[in-house]
Amino acid sequence: MPVxxxxxELPTKTDSQWPIxxxxxxxxxxxxxxxxxxxxxxxxxxxxxxxxxxxxxxQLFRDERTDYRFNLSSxxxxxxxxxxxxxxxxxxxxxxxxxxxxxxRYMDSDYIVLSAPMPLAVQxxxxxxxxREGELLACQTKKRKGAGRASGK
Numbered sequence: 092m093p094v095x096x097x098x099x100e101l102p103t104k105t106d107s108q109w110p111i112x113x114x115x116x117x118x119x120x121x122x123x124x125x126x127x128x129x130x131x132x133x134x135x136x137x138x139x140x141x142x143x144x145x146x147x148x149x150q151l152f153r154d155e156r157t158d159y160r161f162n163l164s165s166x167x168x169x170x171x172x173x174x175x176x177x178x179x180x181x182x183x184x185x186x187x188x189x190x191x192x193x194x195x196r197y198m199d200s201d202y203i204v205l206s207a208p209m210p211l212a213v214q215x216x217x218x219x220x221x222x223r224e225g226e227l228l229a230c231q232t233k234k235r236k237g238a239g240r241a242s243g244k
Contacts, residue, residue, distance in 0.1 A: 101141045102148060107220060109213065112139035112146040113172050115182050115205075130182055132172055132205035137212055147172070147187035149213070151220050158190035159217050160226065168209040173197045189217060 101110055114134045119126050139146040149170070151159065162168050171194035175183040185202060188194055194204050 101139065101143075101146070106223065107151045109137070109149045109216065110139055110146055111149050111170075111187060111213075112136035112143045113184060113187065115145055115172075115174075117180070117182075130174060130203060130205065132207045134207055135170065135210055135213075137210060145182065145184060147184050149187045149189065151189070151217065153224055155190045155193065156221055156224060156226065158192050159221060162189055162191060162209070163214060163217060163221075168214055169206040170209045170213065172205045172207075174203045174205065176201045176203050189213075 102108060104110065112135065113132060114136060116131045116133055117128050118131050120129045121127075136143070136146075168189075169191075171188050171191070173185040173188070173194065175185055186193075186197070189209065194206070198204050
């Protein structure tokens with residue numbers, strides 16, 4: 092599983108990658124009787140500067156095209172930000188993805204997965220990527236004749 096760690100040098104936007112700043116806010120929330128701090132994702136900045144510290148590279152991969160199409164065809168497409176589950180004043184960004192399956196893999200471990208609506212410009216960019224690379228069709232293996240059927244003999 093490739094990890095998209097923040098870099099110190101800001102890359103340029105290409106056909107398959109886009110540096111995006113994640114706008115995170117640490118908020119106090121009440122959980123039962125207790126108050127705790129929790130990160131909230133409020134949006135994205137599509138033109139970060141090199142001095143911004145909370146940015147990640149959104150990298151598109153050919154083998155995730157089905158996930159991208161599923162996300163884009165949903166009522167409200169989202170981007171997912173994965174953070175390390177730390178109680179520090181600064182968020183430790185791990186990855187930015189548009190694939191729900193990738194985000195789901197992080198939810199089962201010690202990571203926090205936040206989501207926010209995908210900006211329209213990113214949606215158009217992803218559509219262009221899928222158009223260039225083609226749709227990824229789910230491959231199914233052919234069953235042998237009669238498999239799964241009760242034989243009458």
